[in-house]
Amino acid sequence: MANNTTQAPQQPVRHFNLLRCVAIICLALIVLVGLAVLITWLAIRPKKLVYTLENGSLQNFNLKNNHHLNATFDFVLMAYNPNTRTSVYYDFMESAVSYKDQTLAFGTTDPFFQPHRDTTRVESRLVATNLALSPSTYKDLRREKSSGEIEVDVRFKSRIRFKVGIWKSKHRTLKIVCPSATLHLSWSKHFENVPCEVEL
Ligand SMILES: *[C@@H]1O[C@H](CO)[C@@H](O)[C@H](O)[C@H]1NC(C)=O
Ligand SMILES: *[C@@H]1O[C@H](CO)[C@@H](O)[C@H](O)[C@H]1NC(C)=O
Secondary structure, three states, X not given: OHHHHHHOOHHHHHHHHHHHHHHHHHHHXXXXXHHHHHHHHHHHOOOOOEEEEEEXXXXXXXXXXXXXXXXXXXXXXXXXXXXXXXXXXXXXXEEEEEEOOEEXXXXXXXXXXXXXXEEEEEEEEEEEEEEEOXXXXXXXXXXXXXXXXXXXXXXXXXXXXXXXXXXXXXXXXXXXXXXXXXXXXXXXXXXXXXXXXXXX
């Protein structure tokens, strides 16, 4: 009887100690893994990718009275990867040009690989064929055509992967927006570079 009463309370205490030990080891492991990730991250330290719309032109621009549009857009996007260790796979890339919230044309670009510390010139051609315009867009576009300048927004969407050494990241969606690009209908005027916003 006396034995039972003295031993019974000891059991939970030993159990409790073991649990505490496991908890401390787990915590230490988590902290160690966290530190390792932090140190790796600091060593690689990915810098933001930089994009500039360098050229844009508009050809075969034809606006018909039935509110339909034909046009060929050509854009040159300069992609700069400032990272010293990280390179980028652009596995898929599409582009869209819009005028006052109406998308005028889409295009796709061939996949490419961008090494670290590299600038790549990405050319894309977007074609609108017999595109039906809303009456207000048609009216605005006709007015801008006679002024000789058309202001458009150019968007790129890409599926990218990062590569550091032999490690490759999962796919991520990259969005690039180049707002308010002015296209000149006359050849005499130069395209003004547009800095683009990046969403990753
Ligand atoms: C921009 O593109 C147009 C048409 O492709 C070309 O004629 C012009 O030389 C280009 N300008 C620059 C600065 O690259
Ligand atoms: C666009 O081009 C097609 C032929 O490629 C033609 O049938 C159509 O009438 C054109 N539309 C406009 C608005 O010029």
